[in-house]
Amino acid sequence: MSAFPDRLADAVRRHGPLCVGLDPRVEMLPRAYPQAEPAVAVESFCLKVLELVRPFCGIIKPQAAFFELLGPPGFAALQAVQRRAKELGVVTILDAKRGDIASTAQAYADAAFGPVWDADALTVNPYLGRDSVEPFLTVARKATPTRGLFVLVRTSNPGGGLFQNRLCDSRPLYRHVGEAVADWNAERIGDCGLGDVGAVVGATHPAELAELRAALPNVWFLIPGYGAQGGTAADVRAGYLPNGLGAVVNSSRGVVFPFHPDDPDWEAKVVEAAKKAQAELKA
Protein backbone atom coordinates (compact mmCIF):
# COMPACT_ATOMS: atom_id res chain seq x y z
CA MET A 1 0.00 0.00 0.00
CA SER A 2 1.29 3.49 -0.78
CA ALA A 3 2.58 6.07 1.71
CA PHE A 4 0.13 8.27 3.62
CA PRO A 5 0.35 11.44 1.47
CA ASP A 6 -0.24 9.37 -1.66
CA ARG A 7 -3.22 7.51 -0.19
CA LEU A 8 -4.71 10.89 0.65
CA ALA A 9 -3.98 12.17 -2.88
CA ASP A 10 -5.65 9.11 -4.33
CA ALA A 11 -8.79 9.70 -2.22
CA VAL A 12 -8.95 13.36 -3.28
CA ARG A 13 -8.41 12.54 -6.97
CA ARG A 14 -11.22 9.97 -6.91
CA HIS A 15 -13.79 11.74 -4.73
CA GLY A 16 -12.69 15.35 -4.28
CA PRO A 17 -11.48 17.03 -1.07
CA LEU A 18 -14.60 16.38 1.03
CA CYS A 19 -13.92 14.81 4.43
CA VAL A 20 -16.94 13.86 6.51
CA GLY A 21 -16.50 14.57 10.21
CA LEU A 22 -18.16 12.07 12.53
CA ASP A 23 -19.17 14.01 15.68
CA PRO A 24 -21.98 11.74 16.87
CA ARG A 25 -24.11 13.67 19.33
CA VAL A 26 -26.52 11.23 20.92
CA GLU A 27 -29.34 13.76 21.22
CA MET A 28 -29.23 14.45 17.47
CA LEU A 29 -29.53 10.82 16.29
CA PRO A 30 -32.59 9.82 14.29
CA ARG A 31 -35.34 8.38 16.50
CA ALA A 32 -34.83 5.07 14.71
CA TYR A 33 -31.73 4.65 16.90
CA PRO A 34 -33.10 4.25 20.42
CA GLN A 35 -30.85 5.83 23.02
CA ALA A 36 -31.15 3.24 25.77
CA GLU A 37 -27.66 2.07 24.87
CA PRO A 38 -26.08 5.22 23.48
CA ALA A 39 -22.80 3.62 22.33
CA VAL A 40 -24.70 0.96 20.38
CA ALA A 41 -26.90 3.63 18.78
CA VAL A 42 -23.88 5.78 17.92
CA GLU A 43 -22.04 2.84 16.39
CA SER A 44 -24.99 1.78 14.21
CA PHE A 45 -25.64 5.36 13.14
CA CYS A 46 -22.00 6.02 12.24
CA LEU A 47 -21.74 2.80 10.24
CA LYS A 48 -24.88 3.73 8.33
CA VAL A 49 -23.62 7.26 7.65
CA LEU A 50 -20.30 5.82 6.46
CA GLU A 51 -22.18 3.69 3.92
CA LEU A 52 -24.39 6.60 2.83
CA VAL A 53 -21.55 9.08 2.25
CA ARG A 54 -19.02 6.61 0.80
CA PRO A 55 -19.90 7.33 -2.86
CA PHE A 56 -19.16 11.03 -2.31
CA CYS A 57 -16.09 11.08 -0.09
CA GLY A 58 -12.92 9.08 0.48
CA ILE A 59 -11.94 10.54 3.87
CA ILE A 60 -13.60 10.62 7.28
CA LYS A 61 -12.63 12.38 10.51
CA PRO A 62 -14.08 10.80 13.67
CA GLN A 63 -14.00 13.20 16.63
CA ALA A 64 -12.66 11.28 19.64
CA ALA A 65 -14.44 13.46 22.23
CA PHE A 66 -17.94 12.28 21.31
CA PHE A 67 -16.93 8.64 21.59
CA GLU A 68 -15.05 9.25 24.86
CA LEU A 69 -18.19 10.78 26.32
CA LEU A 70 -19.85 7.35 26.04
CA GLY A 71 -17.17 5.63 28.14
CA PRO A 72 -15.51 2.29 27.27
CA PRO A 73 -18.41 1.17 24.99
CA GLY A 74 -17.98 4.45 23.10
CA PHE A 75 -14.35 3.60 22.44
CA ALA A 76 -15.45 0.20 21.15
CA ALA A 77 -17.87 2.04 18.81
CA LEU A 78 -14.98 4.18 17.54
CA GLN A 79 -12.98 1.03 16.88
CA ALA A 80 -15.88 -0.41 14.87
CA VAL A 81 -16.10 2.78 12.81
CA GLN A 82 -12.36 2.75 12.14
CA ARG A 83 -12.46 -0.91 11.11
CA ARG A 84 -15.38 -0.42 8.76
CA ALA A 85 -13.79 2.64 7.16
CA LYS A 86 -10.69 0.60 6.47
CA GLU A 87 -12.76 -2.19 4.85
CA LEU A 88 -14.39 0.44 2.63
CA GLY A 89 -11.02 1.92 1.63
CA VAL A 90 -11.77 5.23 3.35
CA VAL A 91 -8.84 7.24 4.75
CA THR A 92 -9.36 7.98 8.47
CA ILE A 93 -8.15 11.09 10.27
CA LEU A 94 -8.65 10.60 14.00
CA ASP A 95 -9.38 14.03 15.45
CA ALA A 96 -8.10 13.73 19.01
CA LYS A 97 -5.74 16.74 19.16
CA ARG A 98 -3.21 14.82 21.24
CA GLY A 99 0.00 16.33 22.54
CA ASP A 100 2.28 15.38 25.41
CA ILE A 101 5.90 14.88 26.40
CA ALA A 102 8.20 12.16 25.02
CA SER A 103 7.13 8.74 26.27
CA THR A 104 3.51 9.80 26.77
CA ALA A 105 3.34 11.13 23.21
CA GLN A 106 4.65 7.77 22.11
CA ALA A 107 1.87 5.96 23.98
CA TYR A 108 -0.75 8.15 22.24
CA ALA A 109 0.95 7.49 18.89
CA ASP A 110 1.10 3.75 19.51
CA ALA A 111 -2.63 3.86 20.26
CA ALA A 112 -3.45 5.98 17.19
CA PHE A 113 -1.42 4.04 14.65
CA GLY A 114 -1.43 0.62 16.28
CA PRO A 115 -4.20 -1.91 16.90
CA VAL A 116 -6.25 0.38 19.19
CA TRP A 117 -7.37 2.94 16.58
CA ASP A 118 -5.36 2.00 13.45
CA ALA A 119 -5.91 5.51 12.04
CA ASP A 120 -4.35 6.80 8.84
CA ALA A 121 -3.71 10.17 10.47
CA LEU A 122 -4.04 11.94 13.81
CA THR A 123 -4.50 15.60 14.72
CA VAL A 124 -1.77 16.88 17.06
CA ASN A 125 -1.45 20.00 19.23
CA PRO A 126 1.94 21.75 18.95
CA TYR A 127 1.99 23.78 22.20
CA LEU A 128 4.54 21.46 23.87
CA GLY A 129 7.07 21.93 21.06
CA ARG A 130 9.19 19.90 18.73
CA ASP A 131 10.10 17.01 21.03
CA SER A 132 6.39 16.45 21.76
CA VAL A 133 5.53 16.07 18.07
CA GLU A 134 8.48 13.92 17.05
CA PRO A 135 7.39 10.72 18.83
CA PHE A 136 4.16 10.86 16.79
CA LEU A 137 6.22 11.23 13.63
CA THR A 138 8.52 8.36 14.49
CA VAL A 139 5.63 5.97 15.11
CA ALA A 140 3.73 7.20 12.01
CA ARG A 141 6.71 6.59 9.76
CA LYS A 142 7.52 3.15 11.17
CA ALA A 143 3.94 1.88 10.68
CA THR A 144 2.91 -0.24 7.68
CA PRO A 145 1.53 1.47 5.68
CA THR A 146 2.94 4.81 6.84
CA ARG A 147 0.63 7.25 8.63
CA GLY A 148 0.39 11.03 8.81
CA LEU A 149 -0.12 13.91 11.23
CA PHE A 150 -2.15 17.09 11.04
CA VAL A 151 -0.68 19.70 13.37
CA LEU A 152 -2.95 22.49 14.63
CA VAL A 153 -1.70 25.70 13.03
CA ARG A 154 -4.61 28.14 12.74
CA THR A 155 -7.83 26.76 14.16
CA SER A 156 -11.35 27.59 13.00
CA ASN A 157 -12.89 28.76 16.31
CA PRO A 158 -13.72 32.46 16.78
CA GLY A 159 -11.20 32.88 19.64
CA GLY A 160 -8.44 30.81 18.02
CA GLY A 161 -6.31 33.89 17.43
CA LEU A 162 -5.77 34.71 21.11
CA PHE A 163 -2.39 32.95 21.13
CA GLN A 164 -2.11 31.78 17.49
CA ASN A 165 -2.12 35.36 16.16
CA ARG A 166 0.28 36.84 18.74
CA LEU A 167 3.16 38.52 16.96
CA CYS A 168 6.53 36.93 17.73
CA ASP A 169 9.46 38.49 15.84
CA SER A 170 6.90 40.42 13.79
CA ARG A 171 5.08 37.29 12.59
CA PRO A 172 2.07 35.60 14.17
CA LEU A 173 2.74 32.50 16.25
CA TYR A 174 0.86 30.31 13.76
CA ARG A 175 3.50 31.12 11.12
CA HIS A 176 6.21 29.83 13.45
CA VAL A 177 4.21 26.65 14.00
CA GLY A 178 3.75 26.46 10.22
CA GLU A 179 7.53 26.62 9.79
CA ALA A 180 8.04 23.68 12.13
CA VAL A 181 5.39 21.77 10.13
CA ALA A 182 7.23 22.61 6.88
CA ASP A 183 10.50 21.28 8.30
CA TRP A 184 9.00 17.97 9.42
CA ASN A 185 6.95 17.63 6.25
CA ALA A 186 9.97 18.13 3.99
CA GLU A 187 11.54 14.93 5.38
CA ARG A 188 9.03 12.64 3.60
CA ILE A 189 7.55 13.96 0.38
CA GLY A 190 5.38 11.41 -1.43
CA ASP A 191 4.98 10.78 -5.17
CA CYS A 192 2.11 13.29 -5.16
CA GLY A 193 4.51 16.09 -4.22
CA LEU A 194 3.08 16.52 -0.72
CA GLY A 195 4.41 15.26 2.61
CA ASP A 196 3.20 13.41 5.70
CA VAL A 197 2.87 16.29 8.19
CA GLY A 198 -0.18 18.37 7.40
CA ALA A 199 -1.54 21.55 8.96
CA VAL A 200 -4.99 22.26 10.38
CA VAL A 201 -6.08 25.63 9.00
CA GLY A 202 -9.64 26.84 9.48
CA ALA A 203 -11.92 27.80 6.58
CA THR A 204 -13.09 30.69 8.74
CA HIS A 205 -9.86 32.65 8.10
CA PRO A 206 -9.56 32.72 4.27
CA ALA A 207 -6.78 35.35 4.16
CA GLU A 208 -4.60 33.35 6.54
CA LEU A 209 -5.42 30.20 4.61
CA ALA A 210 -4.13 31.83 1.41
CA GLU A 211 -1.03 33.13 3.19
CA LEU A 212 -0.26 29.68 4.62
CA ARG A 213 -0.88 27.99 1.24
CA ALA A 214 1.78 30.24 -0.31
CA ALA A 215 4.19 29.64 2.58
CA LEU A 216 3.71 25.85 2.72
CA PRO A 217 3.36 24.71 -0.90
CA ASN A 218 3.89 21.00 -0.27
CA VAL A 219 1.92 20.61 2.97
CA TRP A 220 -1.50 18.92 3.11
CA PHE A 221 -4.10 21.15 4.78
CA LEU A 222 -6.99 19.81 6.83
CA ILE A 223 -9.57 22.57 6.65
CA PRO A 224 -12.33 22.51 9.26
CA GLY A 225 -14.99 25.19 9.52
CA TYR A 226 -16.66 24.62 6.14
CA GLY A 227 -20.46 24.40 6.34
CA ALA A 228 -22.07 24.67 9.77
CA GLN A 229 -19.20 26.81 11.15
CA GLY A 230 -19.65 29.38 8.37
CA GLY A 231 -16.82 28.77 5.89
CA THR A 232 -17.95 28.61 2.23
CA ALA A 233 -16.64 26.61 -0.72
CA ALA A 234 -15.17 29.87 -2.04
CA ASP A 235 -13.37 30.44 1.29
CA VAL A 236 -11.62 27.07 1.22
CA ARG A 237 -10.47 27.34 -2.40
CA ALA A 238 -7.39 29.30 -1.29
CA GLY A 239 -6.19 26.05 0.27
CA TYR A 240 -6.13 24.14 -3.04
CA LEU A 241 -3.03 23.70 -5.17
CA PRO A 242 -3.33 24.29 -8.94
CA ASN A 243 -3.40 20.51 -9.49
CA GLY A 244 -6.47 20.15 -7.25
CA LEU A 245 -4.61 18.47 -4.39
CA GLY A 246 -3.42 19.97 -1.10
CA ALA A 247 -6.69 20.36 0.77
CA VAL A 248 -8.97 18.08 2.75
CA VAL A 249 -12.14 19.99 3.60
CA ASN A 250 -14.12 18.79 6.58
CA SER A 251 -17.84 19.04 7.09
CA SER A 252 -19.34 17.47 10.20
CA ARG A 253 -22.84 18.60 11.21
CA GLY A 254 -23.62 19.92 7.72
CA VAL A 255 -23.38 16.44 6.20
CA VAL A 256 -24.08 14.14 9.15
CA PHE A 257 -27.00 15.95 10.80
CA PRO A 258 -28.97 17.80 8.10
CA PHE A 259 -32.27 16.48 9.51
CA HIS A 260 -34.58 16.62 12.50
CA PRO A 261 -34.44 13.47 14.69
CA ASP A 262 -38.08 12.76 13.80
CA ASP A 263 -37.48 12.92 10.04
CA PRO A 264 -38.15 9.50 8.47
CA ASP A 265 -36.25 10.63 5.33
CA TRP A 266 -33.02 11.34 7.18
CA GLU A 267 -30.96 8.93 5.07
CA ALA A 268 -31.88 10.72 1.85
CA LYS A 269 -30.99 14.05 3.47
CA VAL A 270 -27.51 12.80 4.41
CA VAL A 271 -26.94 11.52 0.87
CA GLU A 272 -28.15 14.81 -0.58
CA ALA A 273 -25.92 16.85 1.77
CA ALA A 274 -22.84 14.75 0.97
CA LYS A 275 -23.54 14.96 -2.77
CA LYS A 276 -23.98 18.72 -2.60
CA ALA A 277 -20.82 19.24 -0.52
CA GLN A 278 -18.82 17.05 -2.91
CA ALA A 279 -20.04 19.03 -5.94
CA GLU A 280 -19.40 22.41 -4.28
CA LEU A 281 -15.88 21.50 -3.24
CA LYS A 282 -14.88 19.83 -6.49
CA ALA A 283 -15.92 22.67 -8.75
Place this chain on the structure above:
Amino acid sequence: MSAFPDRLADAVRRHGPLCVGLDPRVEMLPRAYPQAEPAVAVESFCLKVLELVRPFCGIIKPQAAFFELLGPPGFAALQAVQRRAKELGVVTILDAKRGDIASTAQAYADAAFGPVWDADALTVNPYLGRDSVEPFLTVARKATPTRGLFVLVRTSNPGGGLFQNRLCDSRPLYRHVGEAVADWNAERIGDCGLGDVGAVVGATHPAELAELRAALPNVWFLIPGYGAQGGTAADVRAGYLPNGLGAVVNSSRGVVFPFHPDDPDWEAKVVEAAKKAQAELKA
Protein backbone atom coordinates in the same frame (compact mmCIF):
# COMPACT_ATOMS: atom_id res chain seq x y z
CA MET B 1 -18.27 18.76 49.91
CA SER B 2 -16.04 21.82 49.53
CA ALA B 3 -15.04 23.52 46.28
CA PHE B 4 -12.15 22.15 44.22
CA PRO B 5 -9.39 24.56 45.36
CA ASP B 6 -10.28 23.87 49.00
CA ARG B 7 -10.31 20.08 48.53
CA LEU B 8 -6.84 20.40 47.04
CA ALA B 9 -5.71 22.62 49.94
CA ASP B 10 -7.03 20.07 52.40
CA ALA B 11 -5.09 17.26 50.69
CA VAL B 12 -1.87 19.32 50.72
CA ARG B 13 -2.30 20.34 54.36
CA ARG B 14 -2.80 16.72 55.41
CA HIS B 15 -0.23 14.95 53.24
CA GLY B 16 2.02 17.57 51.65
CA PRO B 17 2.21 18.55 47.99
CA LEU B 18 3.14 15.12 46.61
CA CYS B 19 1.00 13.92 43.72
CA VAL B 20 1.62 10.42 42.44
CA GLY B 21 1.42 10.12 38.67
CA LEU B 22 -0.01 6.85 37.38
CA ASP B 23 1.68 6.19 34.02
CA PRO B 24 1.25 2.41 33.91
CA ARG B 25 3.67 1.02 31.35
CA VAL B 26 2.82 -2.66 30.86
CA GLU B 27 6.43 -3.71 30.29
CA MET B 28 7.47 -2.23 33.66
CA LEU B 29 4.88 -4.03 35.80
CA PRO B 30 6.09 -6.49 38.43
CA ARG B 31 6.17 -10.07 37.13
CA ALA B 32 3.46 -10.88 39.67
CA TYR B 33 1.03 -9.18 37.25
CA PRO B 34 0.96 -11.47 34.21
CA GLN B 35 0.59 -9.53 30.99
CA ALA B 36 -1.73 -11.88 29.11
CA GLU B 37 -4.53 -9.40 29.77
CA PRO B 38 -2.66 -6.10 30.02
CA ALA B 39 -5.65 -3.97 31.07
CA VAL B 40 -6.45 -6.35 33.93
CA ALA B 41 -2.81 -6.31 35.03
CA VAL B 42 -2.65 -2.51 34.83
CA GLU B 43 -5.85 -2.12 36.81
CA SER B 44 -4.73 -4.46 39.61
CA PHE B 45 -1.29 -2.86 39.74
CA CYS B 46 -2.69 0.69 39.89
CA LEU B 47 -5.17 -0.22 42.63
CA LYS B 48 -2.35 -1.78 44.64
CA VAL B 49 -0.10 1.29 44.14
CA LEU B 50 -2.96 3.54 45.20
CA GLU B 51 -3.27 1.60 48.46
CA LEU B 52 0.51 1.63 49.02
CA VAL B 53 0.99 5.37 48.48
CA ARG B 54 -2.23 6.53 50.17
CA PRO B 55 -0.60 7.20 53.58
CA PHE B 56 1.89 9.58 51.93
CA CYS B 57 -0.13 11.47 49.37
CA GLY B 58 -3.64 12.85 48.88
CA ILE B 59 -3.50 13.48 45.13
CA ILE B 60 -3.00 11.23 42.09
CA LYS B 61 -2.59 12.03 38.41
CA PRO B 62 -3.52 9.20 36.05
CA GLN B 63 -2.05 9.69 32.58
CA ALA B 64 -4.81 8.95 30.04
CA ALA B 65 -2.39 7.92 27.26
CA PHE B 66 -1.24 4.74 28.97
CA PHE B 67 -4.81 3.60 29.53
CA GLU B 68 -5.87 4.54 25.98
CA LEU B 69 -3.04 2.39 24.63
CA LEU B 70 -4.85 -0.65 26.08
CA GLY B 71 -8.08 0.05 24.17
CA PRO B 72 -11.59 -0.09 25.67
CA PRO B 73 -10.53 -2.39 28.57
CA GLY B 74 -7.83 0.17 29.40
CA PHE B 75 -10.48 2.85 29.74
CA ALA B 76 -12.42 0.55 32.05
CA ALA B 77 -9.22 0.19 34.12
CA LEU B 78 -8.94 3.98 34.32
CA GLN B 79 -12.54 4.15 35.52
CA ALA B 80 -11.76 1.61 38.24
CA VAL B 81 -8.74 3.65 39.36
CA GLN B 82 -10.79 6.85 39.47
CA ARG B 83 -13.55 5.15 41.46
CA ARG B 84 -11.14 3.66 43.99
CA ALA B 85 -9.34 6.99 44.44
CA LYS B 86 -12.65 8.61 45.20
CA GLU B 87 -13.50 5.96 47.80
CA LEU B 88 -10.12 6.61 49.43
CA GLY B 89 -10.70 10.37 49.47
CA VAL B 90 -7.84 11.00 47.05
CA VAL B 91 -8.07 14.04 44.73
CA THR B 92 -7.72 12.98 41.08
CA ILE B 93 -6.14 15.09 38.34
CA LEU B 94 -6.80 13.41 35.00
CA ASP B 95 -3.82 14.18 32.80
CA ALA B 96 -5.30 14.10 29.31
CA LYS B 97 -4.23 17.53 27.99
CA ARG B 98 -7.52 18.02 26.16
CA GLY B 99 -8.31 21.05 24.06
CA ASP B 100 -10.80 21.62 21.25
CA ILE B 101 -13.39 24.03 19.92
CA ALA B 102 -16.70 24.84 21.63
CA SER B 103 -19.07 21.88 21.55
CA THR B 104 -16.21 19.35 21.31
CA ALA B 105 -14.52 20.87 24.35
CA GLN B 106 -17.82 20.50 26.13
CA ALA B 107 -17.98 16.80 25.25
CA TYR B 108 -14.47 16.30 26.68
CA ALA B 109 -15.47 18.24 29.79
CA ASP B 110 -18.69 16.25 30.22
CA ALA B 111 -16.59 13.08 30.01
CA ALA B 112 -13.95 14.36 32.46
CA PHE B 113 -16.31 15.70 35.11
CA GLY B 114 -19.32 13.46 34.51
CA PRO B 115 -19.89 9.75 35.02
CA VAL B 116 -17.21 8.64 32.52
CA TRP B 117 -14.11 9.78 34.46
CA ASP B 118 -15.55 11.78 37.39
CA ALA B 119 -12.19 13.53 37.85
CA ASP B 120 -11.57 16.35 40.32
CA ALA B 121 -9.43 18.15 37.75
CA LEU B 122 -8.30 17.89 34.15
CA THR B 123 -5.20 19.16 32.34
CA VAL B 124 -6.06 21.39 29.37
CA ASN B 125 -4.04 22.68 26.41
CA PRO B 126 -4.50 26.41 25.69
CA TYR B 127 -3.35 26.61 22.03
CA LEU B 128 -6.93 27.01 20.73
CA GLY B 129 -7.55 30.09 22.89
CA ARG B 130 -10.07 31.38 25.35
CA ASP B 131 -13.27 29.99 23.82
CA SER B 132 -11.73 26.51 23.81
CA VAL B 133 -11.00 26.61 27.56
CA GLU B 134 -14.26 28.18 28.69
CA PRO B 135 -16.51 25.15 28.03
CA PHE B 136 -14.27 23.15 30.39
CA LEU B 137 -14.66 25.89 33.00
CA THR B 138 -18.42 26.02 32.64
CA VAL B 139 -18.81 22.27 33.13
CA ALA B 140 -16.28 22.23 36.02
CA ARG B 141 -18.14 24.96 37.89
CA LYS B 142 -21.58 23.43 37.37
CA ALA B 143 -20.52 20.02 38.69
CA THR B 144 -21.21 18.89 42.27
CA PRO B 145 -18.75 19.21 43.91
CA THR B 146 -17.01 21.76 41.69
CA ARG B 147 -13.99 20.67 39.66
CA GLY B 148 -10.82 22.38 38.50
CA LEU B 149 -8.55 22.80 35.49
CA PHE B 150 -4.78 22.85 35.09
CA VAL B 151 -3.85 24.75 31.94
CA LEU B 152 -0.49 24.01 30.31
CA VAL B 153 1.63 27.13 30.77
CA ARG B 154 5.31 26.11 30.80
CA THR B 155 5.80 22.37 30.30
CA SER B 156 8.66 20.27 31.69
CA ASN B 157 9.98 18.73 28.45
CA PRO B 158 13.39 19.86 27.11
CA GLY B 159 11.87 21.31 23.91
CA GLY B 160 8.88 22.93 25.61
CA GLY B 161 10.26 26.41 25.02
CA LEU B 162 10.06 26.27 21.21
CA PHE B 163 6.73 28.09 21.18
CA GLN B 164 6.15 28.71 24.92
CA ASN B 165 9.27 30.92 25.20
CA ARG B 166 8.71 32.93 21.99
CA LEU B 167 8.70 36.61 22.79
CA CYS B 168 5.38 38.33 22.01
CA ASP B 169 5.28 42.01 22.95
CA SER B 170 8.60 41.50 24.75
CA ARG B 171 7.27 38.73 27.00
CA PRO B 172 7.37 34.98 26.42
CA LEU B 173 4.16 33.35 25.19
CA TYR B 174 3.80 31.39 28.44
CA ARG B 175 3.37 34.67 30.33
CA HIS B 176 0.44 35.56 28.07
CA VAL B 177 -1.08 32.14 28.73
CA GLY B 178 -0.42 32.72 32.44
CA GLU B 179 -2.36 35.97 32.24
CA ALA B 180 -5.39 34.21 30.76
CA VAL B 181 -5.14 31.64 33.57
CA ALA B 182 -5.01 34.44 36.15
CA ASP B 183 -8.17 36.01 34.70
CA TRP B 184 -10.17 32.78 34.76
CA ASN B 185 -8.81 31.80 38.17
CA ALA B 186 -9.79 35.12 39.74
CA GLU B 187 -13.45 34.36 39.06
CA ARG B 188 -13.64 31.64 41.74
CA ILE B 189 -11.25 32.00 44.66
CA GLY B 190 -11.84 29.42 47.39
CA ASP B 191 -11.58 29.79 51.17
CA CYS B 192 -7.92 28.76 50.91
CA GLY B 193 -7.15 31.90 48.89
CA LEU B 194 -6.50 30.00 45.66
CA GLY B 195 -8.76 29.52 42.64
CA ASP B 196 -10.03 26.73 40.39
CA VAL B 197 -7.87 27.28 37.27
CA GLY B 198 -4.35 26.10 37.91
CA ALA B 199 -1.22 26.22 35.77
CA VAL B 200 1.09 23.40 34.72
CA VAL B 201 4.65 24.64 35.26
CA GLY B 202 7.58 22.23 34.99
CA ALA B 203 10.08 21.68 37.83
CA THR B 204 12.78 21.63 35.15
CA HIS B 205 12.61 25.43 34.74
CA PRO B 206 13.07 26.78 38.31
CA ALA B 207 13.66 30.41 37.30
CA GLU B 208 10.44 30.49 35.27
CA LEU B 209 8.61 28.73 38.08
CA ALA B 210 9.69 31.49 40.50
CA GLU B 211 8.72 34.18 38.00
CA LEU B 212 5.28 32.65 37.47
CA ARG B 213 4.76 32.17 41.23
CA ALA B 214 5.30 35.91 41.68
CA ALA B 215 3.04 36.79 38.77
CA LEU B 216 0.21 34.40 39.74
CA PRO B 217 0.01 34.52 43.54
CA ASN B 218 -3.40 32.85 43.89
CA VAL B 219 -3.07 30.16 41.20
CA TRP B 220 -2.51 26.48 42.03
CA PHE B 221 0.53 25.07 40.21
CA LEU B 222 0.77 21.48 39.04
CA ILE B 223 4.52 20.87 38.85
CA PRO B 224 5.63 17.88 36.79
CA GLY B 225 9.28 17.02 36.19
CA TYR B 226 10.27 16.32 39.80
CA GLY B 227 12.21 13.07 40.23
CA ALA B 228 12.84 10.96 37.12
CA GLN B 229 12.74 14.01 34.81
CA GLY B 230 15.49 15.74 36.80
CA GLY B 231 13.74 18.41 38.91
CA THR B 232 14.79 18.39 42.60
CA ALA B 233 12.86 19.23 45.77
CA ALA B 234 14.86 22.48 45.92
CA ASP B 235 13.81 23.31 42.33
CA VAL B 236 10.10 23.01 43.07
CA ARG B 237 10.20 25.06 46.26
CA ALA B 238 9.89 28.27 44.22
CA GLY B 239 6.34 27.15 43.46
CA TYR B 240 5.23 27.11 47.12
CA LEU B 241 3.44 29.97 48.81
CA PRO B 242 4.64 31.08 52.26
CA ASN B 243 1.69 29.20 53.84
CA GLY B 244 2.84 25.93 52.26
CA LEU B 245 -0.02 25.78 49.73
CA GLY B 246 0.04 26.62 46.02
CA ALA B 247 1.93 23.67 44.61
CA VAL B 248 1.09 20.09 43.69
CA VAL B 249 4.31 18.27 42.83
CA ASN B 250 4.02 15.23 40.61
CA SER B 251 6.27 12.20 40.59
CA SER B 252 5.39 9.32 38.29
CA ARG B 253 8.12 6.80 37.53
CA GLY B 254 10.16 7.78 40.61
CA VAL B 255 7.41 6.62 42.96
CA VAL B 256 5.52 4.05 40.88
CA PHE B 257 8.40 2.17 39.26
CA PRO B 258 11.41 2.29 41.63
CA PHE B 259 12.00 -1.45 41.11
CA HIS B 260 12.98 -4.07 38.55
CA PRO B 261 10.04 -6.20 37.33
CA ASP B 262 11.66 -9.28 38.90
CA ASP B 263 12.02 -7.67 42.33
CA PRO B 264 9.85 -9.57 44.87
CA ASP B 265 10.15 -6.58 47.25
CA TRP B 266 8.62 -4.10 44.84
CA GLU B 267 5.81 -3.10 47.19
CA ALA B 268 8.25 -2.05 49.91
CA LYS B 269 10.21 -0.03 47.34
CA VAL B 270 7.07 1.87 46.28
CA VAL B 271 6.24 2.63 49.92
CA GLU B 272 9.81 3.77 50.56
CA ALA B 273 9.84 5.98 47.44
CA ALA B 274 6.51 7.60 48.34
CA LYS B 275 7.62 8.18 51.93
CA LYS B 276 10.91 9.72 50.80
CA ALA B 277 9.22 11.97 48.22
CA GLN B 278 6.67 13.13 50.79
CA ALA B 279 9.41 13.98 53.30
CA GLU B 280 11.54 15.81 50.72
CA LEU B 281 8.65 17.90 49.45
CA LYS B 282 7.20 18.74 52.85
CA ALA B 283 10.44 19.99 54.40
